[in-house]
Amino acid sequence: MAEFSTSIKEMGEISVINLKGFLDAHTAPALENNFTQLINDKKYKIVVNFQDLAYISSAGLGVFMAYIENIRDNKGDIKLTNMSDKVFNIFDLLGFPLLYEIYKNEDEALKKFSGS
Amino acid sequence: MNKKRNIISAQLQQFSAAALLLLIFKIFFGSPDSFYLRIILDLLTAAAIFFLLLALIRFENSRSSSQLSLVLNVGILLAVMFFIILFSDILLPAVFDNINLKMKNPGLVYTIVAFIYVLILVCFISYYLLTLRHFFFLNQRKNVRVYFNTMLVFFIMASLSVNFLQDESVSFISTTVFVVSVLLMIFNSLRISWIAFLSKKEKLYLLLLSFVITTLFIINIINSSGENFYSQILASFSPSLKHFNQIVMIYGSIYFLVLFFTTLFHLPTAEAFDRKAQEVTSLQYFSKLITEVLDFNDLAETVTDIAQKLSGSQSSWIIWKQGNNFNPIASKNIGFMESEKLTRHILNKISFGKLISTKTFNLGEKSLDGSSENQFSVVSLSPIKARGETHGILVAAKSIGQVFTQDDLNAIETFSDYASVAIENSRLLEESIEKERLEKELDVAREIQRKILPLKVPEYPNLKIASVFIPAFEVGGDYYDFFKINENKLGFVIADVSGKGISAAFIMAEVKGIFESLSKTIEGPKEILIKANDILKETLDSKSFVSAAYGYFDLVEKKLVFSRAGHCPLFLLRGGDSKQIKPSGLGLGLSDTEYFEKTLEEYSIDLKENDTIVLYTDGVTEAKNEKLEDFGDKHFINVLQSNLNLSADELSNKIIKEITVFSSGHEQYDDITLVIFKWQQ
Numbered sequence: 001m002a003e004f005s006t007s008i009k010e011m012g013e014i015s016v017i018n019l020k021g022f023l024d025a026h027t028a029p030a031l032e033n034n035f036t037q038l039i040n041d042k043k044y045k046i047v048v049n050f051q052d053l054a055y056i057s058s059a060g061l062g063v064f065m066a067y068i069e070n071i072r073d074n075k076g077d078i079k080l081t082n083m084s085d086k087v088f089n090i091f092d093l094l095g096f097p098l099l100y101e102i103y104k105n106e107d108e109a110l111k112k113f114s115g116s
Numbered sequence: 117m118n119k120k121r122n123i124i125s126a127q128l129q130q131f132s133a134a135a136l137l138l139l140i141f142k143i144f145f146g147s148p149d150s151f152y153l154r155i156i157l158d159l160l161t162a163a164a165i166f167f168l169l170l171a172l173i174r175f176e177n178s179r180s181s182s183q184l185s186l187v188l189n190v191g192i193l194l195a196v197m198f199f200i201i202l203f204s205d206i207l208l209p210a211v212f213d214n215i216n217l218k219m220k221n222p223g224l225v226y227t228i229v230a231f232i233y234v235l236i237l238v239c240f241i242s243y244y245l246l247t248l249r250h251f252f253f254l255n256q257r258k259n260v261r262v263y264f265n266t267m268l269v270f271f272i273m274a275s276l277s278v279n280f281l282q283d284e285s286v287s288f289i290s291t292t293v294f295v296v297s298v299l300l301m302i303f304n305s306l307r308i309s310w311i312a313f314l315s316k317k318e319k320l321y322l323l324l325l326s327f328v329i330t331t332l333f334i335i336n337i338i339n340s341s342g343e344n345f346y347s348q349i350l351a352s353f354s355p356s357l358k359h360f361n362q363i364v365m366i367y368g369s370i371y372f373l374v375l376f377f378t379t380l381f382h383l384p385t386a387e388a389f390d391r392k393a394q395e396v397t398s399l400q401y402f403s404k405l406i407t408e409v410l411d412f413n414d415l416a417e418t419v420t421d422i423a424q425k426l427s428g429s430q431s432s433w434i435i436w437k438q439g440n441n442f443n444p445i446a447s448k449n450i451g452f453m454e455s456e457k458l459t460r461h462i463l464n465k466i467s468f469g470k471l472i473s474t475k476t477f478n479l480g481e482k483s484l485d486g487s488s489e490n491q492f493s494v495v496s497l498s499p500i501k502a503r504g505e506t507h508g509i510l511v512a513a514k515s516i517g518q519v520f521t522q523d524d525l526n527a528i529e530t531f532s533d534y535a536s537v538a539i540e541n542s543r544l545l546e547e548s549i550e551k552e553r554l555e556k557e558l559d560v561a562r563e564i565q566r567k568i569l570p571l572k573v574p575e576y577p578n579l580k581i582a583s584v585f586i587p588a589f590e591v592g593g594d595y596y597d598f599f600k601i602n603e604n605k606l607g608f609v610i611a612d613v614s615g616k617g618i619s620a621a622f623i624m625a626e627v628k629g630i631f632e633s634l635s636k637t638i639e640g641p642k643e644i645l646i647k648a649n650d651i652l653k654e655t656l657d658s659k660s661f662v663s664a665a666y667g668y669f670d671l672v673e674k675k676l677v678f679s680r681a682g683h684c685p686l687f688l689l690r691g692g693d694s695k696q697i698k699p700s701g702l703g704l705g706l707s708d709t710e711y712f713e714k715t716l717e718e719y720s721i722d723l724k725e726n727d728t729i730v731l732y733t734d735g736v737t738e739a740k741n742e743k744l745e746d747f748g749d750k751h752f753i754n755v756l757q758s759n760l761n762l763s764a765d766e767l768s769n770k771i772i773k774e775i776t777v778f779s780s781g782h783e784q785y786d787d788i789t790l791v792i793f794k795w796q797q
Contacts, residue, residue: 025616054744057786058593058614058734062659065706069658086746090734094663094682095702098715 003027006034014045014113016106020052023060031060035067044076047109051082056090064100077101079109127174131167138164139231142353143224151280158276158356161238165360168242176246183254183310184318186247187325190368194332197240201339201346204233208345234353241364248371254310267300271367275360294363301367305374315393316386319379326376333369337362388523391428395527398422403534412542416446419510419535424448426531427496427524429512434500435459435468436508442468450513458513462495469506474498474529476520496520498532502540510535554617561591561621568628574598574606579669580794582764584772585787586735592787593620594733595627599635604672607635610683610731610791611664611704619660626655627662641666641679642718645704649681649712652705661705665731669723669793676721676729676793682706684737687756688721689728694756696749697721727795728767730756735788736771742781751778764794 004027007018015038023031038046048064050056068078081103083091091097103109138160145153253260274297277290311322340347340362350358382389401422416434424432431450435442442463444455462477476496492513500508510532514520565587573581583596593613601607609631613623630651634644644666652662665686667678678686682703688695699717706712721727732752739747755774759767768790775788 058612058661058663059616059659062614062661065661066657066659089749093684093734094661094706095700095715096706098700098702098711099707 004030006031008034008038011047011110012114013043014047014110015043016047016049016110018049018052022055023053023063024055024057025059028059028063031063032066035063039067039070042074044071044074045113046071046076046078047106047113048078048080049082049106050080050084050087053084053087056087061091061094061096064096068099077113079103079112081106081109127167127171131164131171134160134164134167135235139228142227142231146227154279154354157354158279161354161357162272165238165242168239169246172242172246173249176250183251184314184322184325186250187322187329190244190247191325191329191332193240193243194329194336197237197336198332200236201336201344204345204349208349230349230353233349234357237350237361238357241361244368245364248367251308251310251371252304255307263300263304267297267304267367270297270300271360271363273297274363275356278359279354279356297363298366298370301370302374305367305371308375308378311375311379311382312389313393314386315390316383319383319386323376323379323383326372326379330369330372330376333365333372337365337369340365391523391527395426398426399531399534410542410545412539412546413446415538415542417448419539420446420448423510423512423528423531423535427512427520427528428514428518429496430492430515430518431455432510432512433459434508434510435463437468437506444511445508455511458492458495459511462497462509462511466497468509471497471499471506471509474525474532476525491516494518494520496525496528498528500532500536500539502536502543507536507539507543557618558590561618562587564618564621564625565591565595568595568597568624570597574600576606576671578795578797579606579671580764580796582768582790582792582794584768584790586772586784586789588616588735588784588787590616590785591618591621592616592733592735592785593624594735594787594789595624596731596789596791597628597631599632599668601635601639601668605639605668605670607666607668608731608791608793609635609664609666610733610789611662612683612733612735612787612789614659614661614663623656623660623662627652627664631664631666639668640718641668641677642716645679645681645701645716646709646713649702649704649707650709653708653712656705661703663703674723674795674797676723677718679716679718681712681716684732684734687728687730687732687753689730689756689760690724690726692760694753694760696753723795725795725797726761728760728764729793729795730767731791731793733787733789735784735786736775736790738786739775739779739788740782740785741779744782747775747778764792767794768792 004019004021004023006020009016009018017031017034019031021027035046038044064078064080071078079101080091080096082105083102088102091100091102096102101109101112103112138157141157141160145157249264252264270293274290274293277293311319314322340350340358347358350361416436420432420434423429431448433444433447433450433455436445442459444452444459447455450458458479461479466477474496476494478494479492493516495511495513498510499506500510510528512520512528569585570583573583575581581598585594585596587594593616594611595613596610597608599607599609611624611627611631613620613627615623627648630648631644634647638644638647645664648664648666656662661682663682663684665678665680665683667676669676678699680686680699680701682701685696685698688697697719699719701716702712721729737747737749737752741747751774752771755771756767759770762770771790772788
């Protein structure tokens, strides 16, 4: 199946996860591990950058749902940025814009975190 | 087995018969001076020994004792014999007063006691002879039987000649025969090869035993030629027997003396031999294991276990590649933390994939901090490869002061090749089991989906319905259904469960149940979806959700009412144009009901002649071509736009055809569902 990889960079107390490739049922565990690790490290302010993500399936969307409650309970958030139109459409269909803050670029999301 | 026992008992009977005859002879004739009687006596004695030997040989063959235990038996018997001789000197004079007189003029009691005494000694001699024969036969020489029997013949000739050729003029014959016998003994005692296969410990043990045995044999020889009762009783019984006894003793002492020195000379190489032997056993054990061990973890444990023993290392573990991580597994004689630390240290210096063959690696000073109990100085690293790719590194570590010899490295190199094959086998097996399991699971999932979906579409005079469902290999979780609410109202649902396979199939079944029951009691699509969200929010795990659209046609009011919960929009084809209708709504199971309700809209359409309503799942718009491009909304709308006048069936066929053409060359990844309604009054 298609490849998927993630990388995390630390921007102060905010963690930015960069996604690359195809996020589906088979590759989702890699991203789940990232979230689990961040939560274990008590890093609840997370920005996910979709710049290099080519495709996301419903199982990929599920990953974000799995951790959001825990993260918001700890006064953190997952903010989504740099989505291609195609990826945004998929989020949009399900109504994700109602549940998540989605930004054009990473800076906006970072500003939002430090502002609040 | 029984047959064997019968043979043994038959021979014991023959031996008993001979012994009985011997006893009777003794009672009647004592120690005869007549030449013929002496011949008869020696023949009877020889027959008794012969049958006893035969019985013992059979008995010995029927059980397989180790050489060491045989040597020990000889030693024990010799010690017993030594004490019998010692005590007979003390006891016999006490029982029989004036024993010297008795010997010349024996009574019945004395005859019987002497007979038993001799009989015991005969048993001992036979056993020594037999054991020596056994050892001799261990030599892989040609004609062992001939050599041994020749020697025996000379033994007998030497014994008899002393008895019968006492005349001075012919005494050279007995001397010659005796010398030849001794030469044969020496010849037959050389080249002892069986000790080579003993371990060092066993060799040390054998060295001690053979020394003791040689000493005892020599003591017994000295005793038997002295003036004690032991030699006198034997001599008075039969001089030939006494001589035969001595010859066997000499043979025994020579053999065990040679054995002593052979073992002594083998000792320096014993350790190397031990190692080779262990290598052979380990490899044998391992090649057997390859076919037996199916579990990867068990196998890894065995691999490090053998590697540790084989190389004489302190500890061993495998650095195993899992994704992008390298973890120590199956650690032997080393803690996990320690092996992990060393693994990091090693991988800092050596590139995992570039290790081609076994090499040693000096850990250097850095790792020698005193924190650990095991202080290692050097490790050997062997790649575990399969299909040209390195999957792991077999590590064996030695502590300070130890080194890996070329032998160690060769052994471990050979071994890691075996290990690679074994581990690859077990991995392939695991994979194929897993694959089979998944395929079984998918069969079940497909079966569930097939039963959940409607068999046929409802038929109405003014509402034509067409539906197409094309399952993906991995069940995608698409679901659609129709509910006849009453004569005038037809409910419908289209949904897509997140995830794939069996878990998606189970959620589908749940969703079907929910809509089936809710549609019977509640009319409004919005209300139904709110209730559905309520239930699914509770039952689904946090990362699962369902996109759905529910609605109903009112055939009398000519109206379509529907709500969309995160599902693909609905297309309305009317008057030469297509319109995408996408009322707001979150997917089911994503948020709590309050927020869900707040964001959910209900949409109503007053139906007009030839209105076509198209429902679909994302399998349609996300169908991919070989460049991994999506079929896409635009393409989909284009197809709809240019086929406005087709019937429901024709339109669905047309769309499916377009998708098929587009995505030929790429495997269908998600379920494709298409439901089309056409209103015709």
